[in-house]
Amino acid sequence: xxxxxxxxxxxxxxxxxxxxxxxxxxxxxxxxxxxxxxxxxxxxxxxxxxxxxxxxxxxxxxxxxxxxxxxxxxxxxxxxxxxxxxxxxxxxxxxxxxxxxxxxxxxxxxxxxxxxxxxxxxxxxxxxxxxxxxxxxxxxxxxxxxxxxxxxxxxxxxxxxxxxxxxxxxxxxxxxxxxxxxxxxxxxxxxxxxxxxxxxxxxxxxxxxxxxxxxxxxxxxxxxxxxxxxxxxxxxxxxxxxxxxxxxxxxxxxxxxxxxxxxxxxxxxxxxxxxxxxxxxxxxxxxxxxxxxxxxxxxxxxxxxxxxx
Amino acid sequence: xxxxxxxxxxxxxxxxxxxxxxxxxxxxxxxxxxxxxxxxxxxxxxxxxxxxxxxxxxxxxxxxxxxxxxxxxxxxxxxxxxxxxxxxxxxxxxxxxxxxxxxxxxxxxxxxxxxxxxxxxxxxxxxxxxxxxxxxxxxxxxxxxxxxxxxxxxxxxxxxxxxxxxxxxxxxxxxxxxxxxxxxxxxxxxxxxxxxxxxxxxxxxxxxxxxxxxxxxxxxxxxxxxxxxxxxxxxxxxxxxxxxxxxxxxxxxxxxxxxxxxxxxxxxxxxxxxxxxxxxxxxxxxxxxxxxxxxxxxxxxxxxxxxxx
Numbered sequence: 001x002x003x004x005x006x007x008x009x010x011x012x013x014x015x016x017x018x019x020x021x022x023x024x025x026x027x028x029x030x031x032x033x034x035x036x037x038x039x040x041x042x043x044x045x046x047x048x049x050x051x052x053x054x055x056x057x058x059x060x061x062x063x064x065x066x067x068x069x070x071x072x073x074x075x076x077x078x079x080x081x082x083x084x085x086x087x088x089x090x091x092x093x094x095x096x097x098x099x100x101x102x103x104x105x106x107x108x109x110x111x112x113x114x115x116x117x118x119x120x121x122x123x124x125x126x127x128x129x130x131x132x133x134x135x136x137x138x139x140x141x142x143x144x145x146x147x148x149x150x151x152x153x154x155x156x157x158x159x160x161x162x163x164x165x166x167x168x169x170x171x172x173x174x175x176x177x178x179x180x181x182x183x184x185x186x187x188x189x190x191x192x193x194x195x196x197x198x199x200x201x202x203x204x205x206x207x208x209x210x211x212x213x214x215x216x217x218x219x220x221x222x223x224x225x226x227x228x229x230x231x232x233x234x235x236x237x238x239x240x241x242x243x244x245x246x247x248x249x250x251x252x253x254x255x256x257x258x259x260x261x262x263x264x265x266x267x268x269x270x271x272x273x274x275x276x277x278x279x280x281x282x283x284x285x286x287x288x289x290x291x292x293x294x295x296x297x298x299x300x301x302x303x304x305x306x307x308x309x
Numbered sequence: 310x311x312x313x314x315x316x317x318x319x320x321x322x323x324x325x326x327x328x329x330x331x332x333x334x335x336x337x338x339x340x341x342x343x344x345x346x347x348x349x350x351x352x353x354x355x356x357x358x359x360x361x362x363x364x365x366x367x368x369x370x371x372x373x374x375x376x377x378x379x380x381x382x383x384x385x386x387x388x389x390x391x392x393x394x395x396x397x398x399x400x401x402x403x404x405x406x407x408x409x410x411x412x413x414x415x416x417x418x419x420x421x422x423x424x425x426x427x428x429x430x431x432x433x434x435x436x437x438x439x440x441x442x443x444x445x446x447x448x449x450x451x452x453x454x455x456x457x458x459x460x461x462x463x464x465x466x467x468x469x470x471x472x473x474x475x476x477x478x479x480x481x482x483x484x485x486x487x488x489x490x491x492x493x494x495x496x497x498x499x500x501x502x503x504x505x506x507x508x509x510x511x512x513x514x515x516x517x518x519x520x521x522x523x524x525x526x527x528x529x530x531x532x533x534x535x536x537x538x539x540x541x542x543x544x545x546x547x548x549x550x551x552x553x554x555x556x557x558x559x560x561x562x563x564x565x566x567x568x569x570x571x572x573x574x575x576x577x578x579x580x581x582x583x584x585x586x587x588x589x590x591x592x593x594x595x596x597x598x599x600x601x602x603x604x605x606x607x608x609x610x611x612x613x614x615x616x617x618x
């Protein structure tokens with residue numbers, strides 16, 4: 001790795017990627033003389049790599065199609081990186097928007113057509129000094145945790161291993177098998193864990209019963225992590241404060257579903273990472289990795305061909 | 310100043326203040342043997358202070374009534390502190406709630422009763438990489454700036470003197486007389502400046518015309534800083550994206566005012582610092598100042614009797 005680098009870009013060669021690469025200090029060249037390739041396409045048409053190529057940056061977070069196409073096998077001496085993590089920030093921002101809207105009672109404010117100050121006063125809550133359980137501390141969870149810090153929230157993080165998340169406001173990191181300890185201690189819950197057999201209906205009747213009348217539950221992972229029927233019941237009887245849902249079960253949520261009519265529900269129809277923001281986020285990811293390549297540093301989202309992701 | 314302290318509390322002696330004082334490591338005693346007084350009342354009934362009292366903490370951010378009552382004059386050897394700054398965090402949190410709700414298009418989401426994903430996709434914006442002009446960099450403005458950092462927003466701060474705000478994401482601090490440079494560079498504007506003759510209608514037709522169709526304008530200062538008529542016109546013709554208003558002119562905003570019916574307006578009726586949060590915030594302020602008193606450190610919000618605040 002050197003202090004300047006020749007990088008090829010294709011097959012689409014998005015303008016934002018061109019700017020990301022040159023802005024980070026590298027030069028865009030033909031593949032035949034490149035040290036690296038930023039590939040903004042799928043596995044079809046993936047080129048034969050010249051021996052000069054040390055690194056390939058792919059566009060998607062999940063790269064199973066590249067595995068299937070045998071691209072890693074054919075290039076055992078090349079470092080591949082994915083877009084994993086690049087899209088976490090937009091989803092985390094959407095999470096904070098939902099949580100703050102809930103905590104600050106914005107849905108009823110938005111529906112108001114008259115000055116209801118004294119009516120609203122007691123309904124306004126704060127994140128300050130409150131405890132937020134962040135379930136799933138991968139890319140999205142970690143961004144959410146960082147965004148919560150300046151609000152003065154305390155965080156209980158939950159991840160598979162319980163490996164501690166180190167930040168002044170993370171009061172505890174629980175391993176997945178101790179997640180039941182989180183419910184009674186949390187004011188609010190953010191669900192950002194992967195959908196697996198283990199996490200199906202992770203939050204159901206019993207978990208919701210331990211939350212509080214002011215608790216907001218935000219789901220930006222997959223609809224299957226929450227038992228929708230139990231959620232509707234908890235929202236109706238006021239045992240929780242509200243729900244912010246980027247994902248639902250079923251999804252798309254059908255017309256006439258009770259969630260559409262509950263006043264304390266905000267639904268963002270799986271739109272927290274819209275296509276036009278993905279492009280910009282990927283450009284930022286590429287710029288960061290190009291800068292790392294130039295400095296000879298560890299690249300972000302390096303694919304481990306033996307692990308399969 | 311010593312490593313333990315005897316502090317008197319009155320006249321209400323709020324339970325949360327009692328806990329703040331003892332939690333910070335001080336002892337609550339009668340005024341006659343106290344080194345300090347936390348006074349959670351107004352100037353009426355303010356006691357004669359024994360010579361042992363070195364410091365008095367008052368409950369309000371503005372202390373003009375205590376000046377008028379001659380309390381500082383009568384106690385020239387006592388350090389007085391106000392609650393200035395204690396309430397900034399709640400207002401800043403409300404500011405972020407409004408800004409994020411606007412940027413992430415929540416008002417229309419909240420009104421939706423069907424899955425409008427493709428419709429919403431292009432309307433979702435982000436704070437990431439966007440420039441937010443924070444006009445007024447006092448307590449509220451500084452908290453807002455801190456909260457914006459993990460979202461990846463860039464900040465142009467505007468304060469009276471132009472004294473630079475030092476933070477990695479603050480790209481420039483403009484003095485008040487150069488504020489006109491901010492409009493064309495800002496994606497969004499947060500108004501958190503004091504209401505003075507100079508700031509009346511700070512944002513009017515010309516300023517709004519320089520903003521962009523996606524720009525949200527958030528006002529948490531005073532209604533008079535924005536020309537309401539010009540704002541309504543800009544919201545109607547789409548020359549800005551929306552407005553989040555904790556304060557309005559006139560205030561309260563009368564029924565039937567056009568701002569109530571515009572779809573891209575969120576009004577929080579001067580409720581971003583509700584009474585029940587003030588109590589908790591003041592307790593936190595007191596705990597911090599008691600800890601500082603114990604350590605012999607500079608106290609927060611020290612009143613300068615010669616300056617008048």
